[in-house]
Amino acid sequence: MNIFHTAPLLIPAICLMAGIVVGSYHPLPAWWLAVLAALVVAACLLWRFHRLQVTTMMAAVVLFGALLVNVRGAEKGAEGFGPSAPFFHHQRELLLQRFEEAGLSGDQYAVVAAMTLGDKSALTRELKETYNVTGASHILALSGLHLGIIYALLSLLTVGRRWRSITQILIILSIWAFVFLVGMPTSVVRAAVMLTVYALLSLGYRERMSVNTLAFTAIVMLLYNPLSLFTVSFQLSFMAVLSILLFAPLFNRAFSAEYLQSHRVVKWLWGIAAVSCAAQIGVAPLIAYYFGRFSPWFLLSNFIVIPAATVILYLSLLVLLIPGLAVLLVKVVAFLNGMLTHLSALPAASIEVSPSLLQVILIYMVILAAYVMLATYKKNDRVG
Numbered sequence: 001m002n003i004f005h006t007a008p009l010l011i012p013a014i015c016l017m018a019g020i021v022v023g024s025y026h027p028l029p030a031w032w033l034a035v036l037a038a039l040v041v042a043a044c045l046l047w048r049f050h051r052l053q054v055t056t057m058m059a060a061v062v063l064f065g066a067l068l069v070n071v072r073g074a075e076k077g078a079e080g081f082g083p084s085a086p087f088f089h090h091q092r093e094l095l096l097q098r099f100e101e102a103g104l105s106g107d108q109y110a111v112v113a114a115m116t117l118g119d120k121s122a123l124t125r126e127l128k129e130t131y132n133v134t135g136a137s138h139i140l141a142l143s144g145l146h147l148g149i150i151y152a153l154l155s156l157l158t159v160g161r162r163w164r165s166i167t168q169i170l171i172i173l174s175i176w177a178f179v180f181l182v183g184m185p186t187s188v189v190r191a192a193v194m195l196t197v198y199a200l201l202s203l204g205y206r207e208r209m210s211v212n213t214l215a216f217t218a219i220v221m222l223l224y225n226p227l228s229l230f231t232v233s234f235q236l237s238f239m240a241v242l243s244i245l246l247f248a249p250l251f252n253r254a255f256s257a258e259y260l261q262s263h264r265v266v267k268w269l270w271g272i273a274a275v276s277c278a279a280q281i282g283v284a285p286l287i288a289y290y291f292g293r294f295s296p297w298f299l300l301s302n303f304i305v306i307p308a309a310t311v312i313l314y315l316s317l318l319v320l321l322i323p324g325l326a327v328l329l330v331k332v333v334a335f336l337n338g339m340l341t342h343l344s345a346l347p348a349a350s351i352e353v354s355p356s357l358l359q360v361i362l363i364y365m366v367i368l369a370a371y372v373m374l375a376t377y378k379k380n381d382r383v384g
Helices: 002-006 010-025 032-045 050-075 086-101 106-117 125-133 144-157 164-181 186-202 211-224 226-230 232-254 257-262 264-291 298-321 323-344 357-376
Strands: none
Touching: 002 010, 002 211, 010 050, 010 211, 010 226, 032 050, 050 211, 050 226, 086 106, 086 164, 086 298, 086 323, 106 125, 106 298, 106 323, 125 323, 144 164, 144 186, 144 232, 144 298, 164 186, 186 211, 186 232, 211 226, 211 232, 226 232, 232 264, 232 357, 257 264, 264 298, 264 357, 298 323
């Protein structure tokens, strides 16, 4: 498929994942290192036979992944990438205290603490259920959306090209400081790696965010901690981004670029709809498998939570500087919680489903087939 030509790192990433799965179920003895070395040598010698060389290299990556999980997996747990340094942990506690001192309490404090600093300890069971039922739980878990908003803000504050290299480095350092501050959850590390690549490539004004970038990010993270492949956060995070990168451009074919440029409101609404639907395609089977539910109102909730999250993140930063603005922040969070409470009461707000692992795999095969069909279909009748 064309995707493998535009994203050459996708095949090594898939092979590495396959090897990690094999190695986790069938640990290999140390003497398999000799087999790995033989495969690498064979791949070097087969430079005249391209297909055979590629096959040999793929086998080597699979075997490397199987051996890697035995070495790195014994050193690290599956969850996360380790705790934050004491300095960052202390700073997070101070910031949480600042929110309390500014007047935030109850559900409003809980939502702000989760959205801004990744502290979910104050979230009540009822509040979590409300966000889960409406398909808005992703907004409470720090992810690429949150980091993207922060990156956009930092980019606005450092606008200008005279010192572009220095400002991009400062942005990258700021992003990683935030990653340590919130405890290095998998989804945030993934987003930080992608944004780092994005920022570095932006210096050359090249195509930046792509499936190839995502594959590179997966390889880096799995080399550091191969067992993170089996965590729900890793799977949901990567499937959401992969699905957005694949399907969102296809959905955008419904409108011509000229039409969207001349109708900014339509462009904004369609952008949210396209990204939300694309992400849901990628994560819905996993959510159904792990949590036994599907939220039909996810699109409507995203039209509410995405703008609200942007406002909440910006206001939260301002509250730390000007505590008096906490009154406005409380009202925005209360509005968000109230809207989601109403959505959760709608008919069929949450449908219980419990697919098996085999069914989930088959669903993803159907999704892949649908993508191939849509990607090869040239739509002639566009709006505008």
